[in-house]
Structure formats: C-alpha cells, structure tokens
Amino acid sequence: MVIIGGGAAGLMCAATAGQRGKTCLVIDHSNKLGKKILMSGGGRCNFTNLEIEPENYLSPNPHFCKSALSRFTQWDFIAMVSRHDIPYHEKTLGQLFCDNKASDILNMLVNECETHNVITKTHCTVESVDKQPDGFQLKTNQGEVQCQSLVIATGGLSIPTMGATGFGYTIAEQFGISVSQRDAALVPLTLSGHLLERSQSLAGVALDCVVSTAEQSFSESMLFTHRGLSGPALLQISNYWTLGETITINFLPKNDIRALIAQWHEQKLKQNIKNLLTQYLPKRFISVWMSDEVANKTVNQLTELDIQELEKNIHNWSITPAGTEGYRTAEVTRGGINTDEISSKSFQAKNTEGLYFIGEVLDVTGWLGGYNFQWAWASGYCAGLHV
Ligand SMILES: Cc1cc2nc3c(=O)[nH]c(=O)nc-3n(C[C@H](O)[C@H](O)[C@H](O)COP(=O)(O)OP(=O)(O)OC[C@H]3O[C@@H](n4cnc5c(N)ncnc54)[C@H](O)[C@@H]3O)c2cc1C
Numbered sequence: 492m493v494i495i496g497g498g499a500a501g502l503m504c505a506a507t508a509g510q511r512g513k514t515c516l517v518i519d520h521s522n523k524l525g526k527k528i529l530m531s532g533g534g535r536c537n538f539t540n541l542e543i544e545p546e547n548y549l550s551p552n553p554h555f556c557k558s559a560l561s562r563f564t565q566w567d568f569i570a571m572v573s574r575h576d577i578p579y580h581e582k583t584l585g586q587l588f589c590d591n592k593a594s595d596i597l598n599m600l601v602n603e604c605e606t607h608n609v610i611t612k613t614h615c616t617v618e619s620v621d622k623q624p625d626g627f628q629l630k631t632n633q634g635e636v637q638c639q640s641l642v643i644a645t646g647g648l649s650i651p652t653m654g655a656t657g658f659g660y661t662i663a664e665q666f667g668i669s670v671s672q673r674d675a676a677l678v679p680l681t682l683s684g685h686l687l688e689r690s691q692s693l694a695g696v697a698l699d700c701v702v703s704t705a706e707q708s709f710s711e712s713m714l715f716t717h718r719g720l721s722g723p724a725l726l727q728i729s730n731y732w733t734l735g736e737t738i739t740i741n742f743l744p745k746n747d748i749r750a751l752i753a754q755w756h757e758q759k760l761k762q763n764i765k766n767l768l769t770q771y772l773p774k775r776f777i778s779v780w781m782s783d784e785v786a787n788k789t790v791n792q793l794t795e796l797d798i799q800e801l802e803k804n805i806h807n808w809s810i811t812p813a814g815t816e817g818y819r820t821a822e823v824t825r826g827g828i829n830t831d832e833i834s835s836k837s838f839q840a841k842n843t844e845g846l847y848f849i850g851e852v853l854d855v856t857g858w859l860g861g862y863n864f865q866w867a868w869a870s871g872y873c874a875g876l877h878v
Pocket residue numbers: 495496497498499500501518519520521523524525526527528530531532533536537538539615616617644645646647649650653654655656657658821822823849850851852860861862863864865867
C-alpha cells in the first residue's frame with residue numbers, strides 16, 4: 492500500500508497497517524514528515540482531549556465521525572503515548588499537551604512505523620495517479636510506484652508554507668468524488684473601519700468572554716489584535732462563522748452589569764463606574780469601550796439609558812467581522828471531501844476499491860483543543876486496519 496501524506500493521519504495509518512504486516516510506503520513532498528505535528532500546540536502538541544464527542548466535530552453528516560472515534564478513542568492514543576513514556580499534562584478543558592516537545596509525538600509515530608518496516612520517502616512529488624485493474628500506478632519525481640491500496644492523507648490547505656496543498660481534493664475529483672467548499676477555520680477574524688481601529692487600540696488585551704453565532708457559543712478567552720480578534724474563543728467560533736454573519740460577544744459573562752450597578756448602589760459606593768469596573772475588566776478595555784461621559788459618572792448619576800448602553804456594549808457587542816486571516820494562519824480547513832462518498836468504517840471511497848481518504852482532507856472539522864489530531868489518529872487507525 493501507498494500513503495500520500497506523512498502527517499498525523501498518514502503516519503498513524505502506516506503504523507497500524509505495518510503492524511498487520513502490510514508492506515507500506517509513505518510518500519511526502521515535504522523535506523520532513525509531520526511538520527504540522529511539530530508546530531502544533533505552540534510546539535507542545537495538543538495531541539488529544541479527555542472529552543471527545545461527535546458533537547465536537549462539524550460535518551454535513553454528523554454521524555460520519557462516530558464509528559472511527561469510538562473504535563480508536565482518546566484513551567487508545569493516551570495508552571500509546573504512555574507506552575512510549577512521553578510525559579504529558581492537561582492544560583485546560585481536557586486538552587492534553589506534551590510536557591516537553593511536540594517532536595515526542597512525531598518520534599513516537601515514526602518509531603512505530605520503523606518497528607513495522609514502513610518505508611518513508613520525503614521530497615517525493617506525485618505527478619499522476621492512474622487506476623489499474625489491480626490497483627494504482629503513481630508517477631513520482633522519484634520513479635513509478637504500483638500499489639493495491641492508495642491512502643490519501645494530504646491534509647487541508649492551512650499553512651501552505653508548511654507543505655499544505657490541495658492534492659487530496661484534486662485526486663478526489665479525478666475519481667469522481669465530490670468536494671465541498673473549503674474555508675480557513677480555527678482562524679482569527681479580521682475587522683475593518685472603526686471596529687478595526689478599536690481593536691488596534693486594544694491590541695494585546697485578553698479577556699474571558701462568551702462569543703456566539705446564531706448556532707453556537709464558546710466560553711473561553713479572547714484577544715484583541717492589530718487585525719481584529721483572536722484567542723481560543725474566536726478561533727472556536729470561526730469554525731461556525733460564515734462571511735457576512737454577525738457574532739455577539741459578552742465580555743463579562745460571569746456577572747450581570749445591571750446587577751452589579753444595583754449592588755454598588757446599595758453599598759452607596761462613590762467611585763466612578765470606570766474605577767468600579769476595574770475589578771472585572773482590564774483598564775485599557777474600559778477606557779476604550781465606554782464613553783468618557785458614562786465612564787466618569789458615579790453609580791447614582793447613571794440613567795436608565797446609560798445602563799442599557801452598558802448592557803449592550805459589555806454583554807451584547809454585535810459585530811460583523813470583515814473576514815478571516817485565511818490559510819496563512821488558520822489551524823484547519825473546514826469542508827473537504829464529501830463524507831457521503833466514503834465508508835465511515837474503512838475510509839474507502841464507495842466508488843473506487845482500494846482508494847482511501849483520511850484525516851483533515853475529509854469534510855470533518857474538529858474544535859480547538861486536540862480534536863483535530865484525534866480525528867487524524869482515529870481515521871488513520873481505521874483505514875490502517877482495513878487496507
Ligand atoms: C499551527 C497549527 C497548530 C495546530 N495545533 C493543533 C493542536 O495542537 N491540536 C490539534 O488537534 N490540531 C492542531 N492543528 C491541526 C492539525 O495539525 C491537523 O488537523 C492535522 O495535522 C491533520 O492531519 P492530516 O494527517 O490530515 O494532515 P497533515 O498533518 O497536515 O499532513 C498532511 C501531509 O501531507 C503532505 N502533503 C500535502 N500535499 C502533498 C502532496 N501533494 N504530495 C505529497 N505530500 C503532500 C504534507 O506535507 C503533510 O506532511 C494545528 C494546525 C496548525 C496549522
């Protein structure tokens with residue numbers, strides 16, 4: 492068998508198939524295997540999550556991911572990590588990171604492959620793929636290769652400088668398999684006009700928030716940037732956001748500003764609102780977010796209209812982002828190969844025997860927090876068991 496793409500899913504598939512005694516060649520056009528693993532999780536690889544549910548994945552067919560996620564779970568991957576004595580810790584929200592370096596995970600996968608005699612070829616570009624009666628013929632810059640099974644594990648489009656290409660989508664189309672619209676996801680959102688000016692003046696300010704689209708909400712931290720909005724909450728919502736849609740941000744999700752004002756009123760506090768709020772929100776945020784007129788009022792000087800304005804700006808800031816930062820900074824690609832045309836058990840294309848698609852190239856997108864790697868491990872494992 493040949494696997495095109497020596498990233499997370501491809502290496503997992505190779506290790507699994509190798510263990511079954513299959514002759515396995517992994518081809519990658521990059522100079523190194525698993526580059527995204529190395530750069531992931533800020534260099535520490537958030538390799539899975541303690542709580543993996545199908546609901547953590549976006550896909551037009553929400554059932555598609557269920558089988559693989561239940562056949563190769565986070566516990567299976569954690570067991571593998573433990574077998575290799577890789578130290579790890581939970582950072583937040585069930586997210587597991589290496590204590591040392593992301594290379595621990597890559598080395599583990601490469602070791603598993605080597606143990607099972609998997610051959611890997613980097614700097615290898617596939618020029619064409621042709622279906623033969625008994626398999627496939629590949630023309631590469633390093634010669635021709637024949638195989639019975641061909642696994643496409645070329646990932647998504649994010650970070651082209653790390654070797655991302657649309658190769659998997661092109662192969663799908665060549666074999667008559669449809670590919671849905673692709674967009675950058677888990678990506679910072681950009682702003683324009685006065686919203687951008689506001690964000691720029693707060694660049695570097697982080698705060699906990701709840702950010703929502705019409706269908707989904709996330710409660711995590713966010714960050715103002717020179718281009719717009721980023722941080723975990725914004726990356727999460729970017730998975731659900733489409734151009735032209737409004738998002739709403741609650742900057743003070745654990746308190747109710749109206750209740751706070753009533754409480755300060757009862758306590759007969761004499762400070763101005765700006766000072767009272769510093770217990771709850773960053774000073775720089777308050778100075779930009781509130782008009783001087785309201786900010787300098789004391790509690791008993793506030794009118795009902797002032798309170799309504801505060802409620803709107805603090806709990807219910809509704810904006811339409813200008814766009815996203817695109818594939819240059821996106822962690823993943825939303826959309827991809829139509830899962831209706833792929834078996835959810837074996838990952839084989841329903842219309843072409845021997846042709847498999849795994850990992851991010853499929854139209855399955857995980858949340859931020861180790862979910863995308865878990866999808867790569869699970870789909871790679873299932874295909875590796877079947878080829
Ligand atoms: C900066 C960053 C940080 C991330 N951090 C995390 C994280 O901490 N946790 C998490 O769960 N997810 C994270 N992700 C997402 C995660 O890396 C991907 O979802 C995952 O790597 C997908 O696995 P894959 O095997 O499908 O694709 P990849 O791992 O991207 O592997 C695809 C491979 O195919 C090769 N390839 C591409 N085109 C060709 C071609 N034409 N010919 C030959 N080879 C080709 C590439 O060189 C690459 O090696 C992060 C992504 C980025 C960009």
